[in-house]
Amino acid sequence: AQTVTQSQPEMSVQEAETVTLSCTYDTSESDYYLFWYKQPPSRQMILVIRQEAYKQQNATENRFSVNFQKAAKSFSLKISDSQLGDAAMYFCAYLQGGKLIFGQGTELSVKP
Amino acid sequence: GAVVSQHPSRVICKSGTSVKIECRSLDFQATTMFWYRQFPKQSLMLMATSNEGSKATYEQGVEKDKFLINHASLTLSTLTVTSAHPEDSSFYICSALILGRGNTDTQYFGPGTRLTVL
Numbered sequence: 736a737q738t739v740t741q742s743q744p745e746m747s748v749q750e751a752e753t754v755t756l757s758c759t760y761d762t763s764e765s766d767y768y769l770f771w772y773k774q775p776p777s778r779q780m781i782l783v784i785r786q787e788a789y790k791q792q793n794a795t796e797n798r799f800s801v802n803f804q805k806a807a808k809s810f811s812l813k814i815s816d817s818q819l820g821d822a823a824m825y826f827c828a829y830l831q832g833g834k835l836i837f838g839q840g841t842e843l844s845v846k847p
Numbered sequence: 848g849a850v851v852s853q854h855p856s857r858v859i860c861k862s863g864t865s866v867k868i869e870c871r872s873l874d875f876q877a878t879t880m881f882w883y884r885q886f887p888k889q890s891l892m893l894m895a896t897s898n899e900g901s902k903a904t905y906e907q908g909v910e911k912d913k914f915l916i917n918h919a920s921l922t923l924s925t926l927t928v929t930s931a932h933p934e935d936s937s938f939y940i941c942s943a944l945i946l947g948r949g950n951t952d953t954q955y956f957g958p959g960t961r962l963t964v965l
Contacts, residue, residue: 768952770953772956777958778885778938778940778958778959779956779958779959780891780940780942780956781956782953782955785953826890826891830952830953830954833879833896833944833952834881834893834896835881835891835893835942835954836893837890837891838890839889839890840889840890842888
């Protein structure tokens with residue numbers, strides 16, 4: 736069975752600095768998709784970034800980028816120039832067969 | 848972008864009553880929707896997959912007679928918590944699946960419903 740592991744329950748970053756959130760996953764599939772979702776205090780799940788496993792190029796969305804290491808089954812999220820509004824729970828997720836499997840989440844706090 | 852709504856946003860009910868939660872895709876059609884449950888400070892737990900025009904598929908350990916799912920149209924799925932008890936109190940989130948080109952499938956989430964059973 737596929738599993739997703741986020742080993743950092745909490746992370747903290749200074750405003751304007753860079754932070755990296757870790758995620759590893761386990762799968763025997765070769766074709767799949769990985770996501771990072773953000774859940775702010777409102778609890779609305781917001782898609783941050785998506786990575787297709789068949790693409791070698793790391794996905795980037797403005798200040799958010801990923802480091803996708805397929806062989807190592809690692810999918811970390813880098814947030815550059817952190818802003819106060821980035822404070823939230825971040826979930827890494829694996830999609831296969833239409834179903835999302837989530838990691839445990841990392842709570843990110845941003846210090847002004 | 849894809850917008851998914853849920854109604855109500857929060858509901859309080861007495862033990863033994865039934866509660867219906869609606870999930871709507873506002874600007875797209877979704878043949879597949881999902882229902883999740885989330886406890887405080889925890890991750891989302893998939894409860895069931897809702898398919899338009901057919902029976903829902905429940906995850907292991909989820910009581911299908913307890914959590915009734917109906918997906919009667921391409922924009923609406925409903926979750927009914929029957930004979931609710933305090934242990935059913937939780938945050939329920941739905942999502943809708945968009946099938947993208949080149950297999951870029953993505954789930955978009957509703958804002959969630961907080962259920963409190965007294």
